[in-house]
Amino acid sequence: MNYASNILETIGKTPLVKLNSITSEIPSLVLAKIESFNPGNSIKDRIAVKMIEDAEKEGKLSKGGVIVEGTSGNTGMGLALASIVKGYKLICVSNDKQSKEKFDVLRAMGAEVIVCPSDVDPEDSRSYYSVSKKIAEETPNSWFVGQYDNLSNSLAHYEQTGPEIWNQTDGKITHFVVGVGTGGTISGVAKFLKEKNPKIKIWGIDTYGSVFKKYHETGIFDKNEIYPYTTEGIGEDIIPKNVAFHLIDHFEKVNDKDAALFTRKLAKEEGIFAGNSCGAAVKGLLQLKESLTESDVVVVLLHDSGSRYIAKIYNDDWMIEKGFLKRKQK
Numbered sequence: 001m002n003y004a005s006n007i008l009e010t011i012g013k014t015p016l017v018k019l020n021s022i023t024s025e026i027p028s029l030v031l032a033k034i035e036s037f038n039p040g041n042s043i044k045d046r047i048a049v050k051m052i053e054d055a056e057k058e059g060k061l062s063k064g065g066v067i068v069e070g071t072s073g074n075t076g077m078g079l080a081l082a083s084i085v086k087g088y089k090l091i092c093v094s095n096d097k098q099s100k101e102k103f104d105v106l107r108a109m110g111a112e113v114i115v116c117p118s119d120v121d122p123e124d125s126r127s128y129y130s131v132s133k134k135i136a137e138e139t140p141n142s143w144f145v146g147q148y149d150n151l152s153n154s155l156a157h158y159e160q161t162g163p164e165i166w167n168q169t170d171g172k173i174t175h176f177v178v179g180v181g182t183g184g185t186i187s188g189v190a191k192f193l194k195e196k197n198p199k200i201k202i203w204g205i206d207t208y209g210s211v212f213k214k215y216h217e218t219g220i221f222d223k224n225e226i227y228p229y230t231t232e233g234i235g236e237d238i239i240p241k242n243v244a245f246h247l248i249d250h251f252e253k254v255n256d257k258d259a260a261l262f263t264r265k266l267a268k269e270e271g272i273f274a275g276n277s278c279g280a281a282v283k284g285l286l287q288l289k290e291s292l293t294e295s296d297v298v299v300v301l302l303h304d305s306g307s308r309y310i311a312k313i314y315n316d317d318w319m320i321e322k323g324f325l326k327r328k329q330k
């Protein structure tokens with residue numbers, strides 16, 4: 001018999017799939033690491049388990065404990081799976097900008113979801129930053145995850161995602177391309193790959209409205225770079241501890257419209273039903289095609305599944321409202 005003893009054992013070992021049509025302008029072999037194959041449908045399952053297990057080892061989390069995180073996204077789902085299997089209570093604090101479906105999914109997975117107003121300053125006592133911190137401080141036997149600055153996040157990718165990519169490409173990978181949010185994925189994978197072969201290029205995909213690219217190129221944290229954008233999961237208005245800037249060779253910015261259109265293209269042309277940041281990653285790679293040759297082997301990592309974006313990227317009305325699609329003439 002061949003079975004996993006619980007759902008957490010099915011995390012990782014995700015497939016690497018050749019892209020055929022969408023990257024046909026690129027002379028290299030382009031392979032997609034498809035993280036929606038994880039049980040929570042995203043790469044974040046990997047870090048959820050690693051952060052929890054490290055907290056257990058460090059004595060920060062013990063039997064009957066309460067896990068608190070400011071998320072309603074993929075990390076919440078990963079934490080929910082791990083909390084169920086390991087017997088913890090999970091409280092996710094989020095804001096009212098997020099879709100109701102995201103809260104429903106987390107509640108279905110046993111989490112308590114607290115929704116805070118989004119139109120208040122981070123320092124305001126009603127903001128989700130303040131509320132999640134307060135809950136963690138006031139709840140006995142609780143632990144605040146803090147995926148941005150918790151270095152178990154990048155360590156999960158150093159231990160799992162990096163070695164998987166190295167082995168799946170038989171060490172032939174020359175370029176790794178991935179969206180950057182907390183920085184955990186790019187930094188952990190980059191550290192592993194560069195230790196194996198320092199010549200491997202690491203390209204981070206950023207959004208317009210995020211501080212990363214300018215900070216990487218100039219060392220300046222420029223508040224003028226910060227403005228609202230629709231691309232989900234990548235770009236930040238803070239510098240998370242998980243971003244190892246020295247391991248990243250280049251940041252490429254992709255705009256919201258292109259990210260959305262290329263996400264839909266991945267579904268239509270490759271049969272890969274992926275999330276918003278995946279379209280951004282593929283478009284960013286295409287923007288850099290002049291730097292690639294026939295002998296290169298590129299891995300682009302696709303963080304999550306399209307199921308979280310049905311009401312947005314995969315909804316024509318939403319796309320038209322945002323100006324990403326034109327209404328069809330009748």
Ligand code: PMP
Pocket residue numbers: 073074075179180181182183184185186232233234275276277278303304
């Ligand atoms: N894409 C999606 C959909 C995400 O949820 C995240 C995490 N914020 C990222 C990309 C970026 O990954 P990381 O946090 O590891 O940099």
